């Protein structure tokens with residue numbers, strides 16, 4: 001089946017190349033998720049590790065969608081993203097069953113055994129909801145594909161903003177290696193249907209999307225780009241630093257420092273998060289005592305927007321592609337522009353790339 005048809009079989013409203021808004025804890029809420037889906041992408045509400053406000057967000061999405069319905073095979077034409085090690089499973093499954101989003105996105109479970117339980121319970125509660133799992137290496141992709149038979153594997157490269165595996169590869173090598181490993185599982189009969197692969201990590205604009213499609217992705221997940229969207233729930237100081245930052249390979253870093261300052265310390269050993277280098281990080285590296293660093297962080301919090309910045313101390317989680325984010329735009333415009341630019345690149349490549 002052609003890719004666009006396979007996508008529309010499950011997500012009636014989408015346009016290709018498919019752009020997906022990453023669930024970003026505290027930032028991707030109903031307004032952002034709905035705008036992305038309205039533009040033909042798939043928007044995700046981030047439930048993260050704390051599902052206590054998820055019901056309110058889902059009701060809010062329902063209201064926003066009432067204004068102008070989007071056709072969907074499931075209850076809501078958006079997804080919900082959970083960080084499994086922290087999210088309350090019983091509450092989450094009950095909300096999934098009630099609102100039936102088009103997709104449930106799982107990330108960072110304590111074990112694959114836990115993920116099997118989430119997957120099975122989701123499918124029982126809401127058979128029309130597709131199961132998406134974000135993974136960061138070939139081993140996890142194979143293990144998850146075998147155990148959970150997800151509908152979608154989100155392949156997260158090391159350039160990604162926010163949390164991911166501390167040790168990883170960029171999607172240029174990771175995605176095709178995952179694709180080959182999954183294909184081998186299908187050939188040996190361990191997995192019946194190949195899950196769709198979505199690429200995440202460092203993709204910010206049309207050229208990156210075109211490249212990801214060439215690698216074998218069915219769609220592209222963007223987080224960092226949507227930090228600079230009008231609908232993101234984000235402080236002006238944070239958003240301003242995302243627009244300002246450049247040369248992300250030099251000026252962002254994967255570290256646990258920001259987690260320890262913010263007290264978000266439940267992540268497993270193998271995970272850390274990518275953010276813009278600032279004074280908290282530089283001084284931690286220089287040997288500043290953690291308690292003292294926390295005190296300075298708390299003081300920076302009181303400064304509000306002025307607490308962010310290269311010389312500030314508040315965490316600016318963002319990916320290595322941050323230098324390509326130049327302005328704040330409406331989320332729907334971002335989706336349409338990135339999709340159109342990717343299409344343009346692919347058309348030009350079709351004509352020019354092999355010299356014909």
Ligand SMILES: Cc1cc2nc3c(=O)[nH]c(=O)nc-3n(C[C@H](O)[C@H](O)[C@H](O)COP(=O)(O)O)c2cc1C
Nearest residue numbers: 022024025107160161162201202222223224317319
């Ligand atoms: C600020 C921020 C918060 C994030 N929060 C989550 C989250 O709550 N759950 C999740 O599965 N992934 C989260 N991610 C990771 C994204 O799912 C995705 O892998 C990443 O944004 C892709 O890379 P990019 O930021 O370069 O686009 C977050 C990313 C960012 C930048």
